Amino acid sequence: MPRRLAALSLVVDDYDRAIAFFTQTLGFELREDTRLSETKRWVRVAPPGAETEFLLARAATPSQVAVIGQQGGGRVWLFLETEDFAADFARLSTAGVPFESPPRNEPYGTVAVFADPWGNRWDLIQYADPEGRSGTQP
Incomplete structure (x- = not known):
């Protein structure tokens, strides 16, 4: 197993x-x-x-x-979990990471989509319930 x-x-x-x-x-x-x-x-x-x-x-x-840059077929396929969304969003933005839109609050947490230098799409995410990650998932 x-x-x-x-x-x-x-x-x-x-x-x-x-x-x-x-x-x-x-x-x-x-x-x-x-x-x-x-x-x-x-x-x-x-x-x-x-x-x-x-x-x-x-x-x-x-x-x-x-x-x-296409391993996810153009979809978000990588999920980078954070415990401090605001700080990490600010740090990555300052470092020039291109976010597709401002952060948004969803039932499952706070999220913003960014692309790495190769075009892979990622979610920077702070789950509302980090243990259970319940609710509608991305």
């Missing part, structure tokens, strides 16, 4: 650009950056204390390049 979701691969165009965005802009930890070959690295990032990580995978083929 599986125990947890360990990691998700996120296809990016450049390892160093991705590391900078995730660590400097979003405040994630760089957990590993191991060179595997001249062109391939094993790069893991995650929010501090999180179990699930991103494996940053540099696109190496035309079909992989084609999915950069």
